[in-house]
Amino acid sequence: MTNPSNLNLNATQGLSYKDAGVDIDAGDALIERIKPLAKKTMREGVLAGIGGFGALFEIPKRYQEPVLVSGTDGVGTKLKLAFEWQSHDTVGQDLVAMSVNDILVQGAESLFFLDYFACGKLSVDVATRVVGGIATGCEIAGCALIGGETAEMPGMYPDGEYDLAGFAVGVVEKSKIITGKQIQPGDKIIGVASSGAHSNGYSLIRKIIERTNAKPGDAFDGKTLGEVIMQPTQIYVKPVLELLKSVSIKGMAHITGGGLVENIPRVLPENVQAVLYRDAWQMPALFKWLQQGGGVADEEMHRVFNCGIGLAVVVSADHLDQALSFLNQAGLTSWSIGDIVERPTDAHQTIVI
Structure with a gap:
């Protein structure tokens, strides 16, 4: 056991938290910059937001049997490019989109969002740019940014780097939860x-960027x-919630990690298969460049990237035209890209042909 009398206590100057690498004043300055950004996201239900120990939110009274979703x-290694290219303005929207799109596929309206920003040394300017993107994402999704945490942890992260996590809570009427159970051949x-x-x-x-020696300024x-x-992640919340008022959606899949072939099966009953037609939509130039630059096989492209499809929506055949018309008029370019068929024995649940 260490004897306190043996410790060197002859320090000539007292230490502060700032000497240890944590700048409380910078944290306070960030909060003051964040407040007006968060205020723009306020909506019905917010009782107390940023500043308290916990944010308070009241579930809208229009719900009869509300179920919270x-x-x-996070944003993943896209952040590495944000650091390298000093591109901090859009990753906040990415953070919001990843969560609000996920809960949307069950029919949920996004209510509020919390963020966690962790760094080794806090740059108020960089953090404000990031949180500005979060606030933008919340506005697009119609949810309130009502709280979060900024953690300055010296020695945990290299200078100029940070990590992000986000948390979204939404609500859906119990009778209107989208489960995918009603999906059947012919859809x-x-x-x-x-x-x-x-x-x-x-x-x-x-x-691939490393292999091709590509630069962010390349045309x-x-x-x-x-x-x-x-480019920040598309947020689908408001148009899809409007579509749900007139069209019965049987299932939705947010195309995230796992690409097309691993996300769509998450909403399918075991007895059906999704058949996607690769010629039914135009794969954007970015994915063509990635495939060519990396020599990536088709199968790998479909299980890693969204390949131009960010959300898959399953409807009955008689609702197809109405849904397509609505989505395109709402500014979400959409195509009929596949069919639900009876699943062959031991076959994959999603194939691209």
């Missing part, structure tokens, strides 16, 4: 366009490569 996610699959690679497959994307498809690769 929650989701959590149709609608593919709703992605805005890019979203937040998935970036470890492979970074490898690409009318923009720069950096703009295309860092």
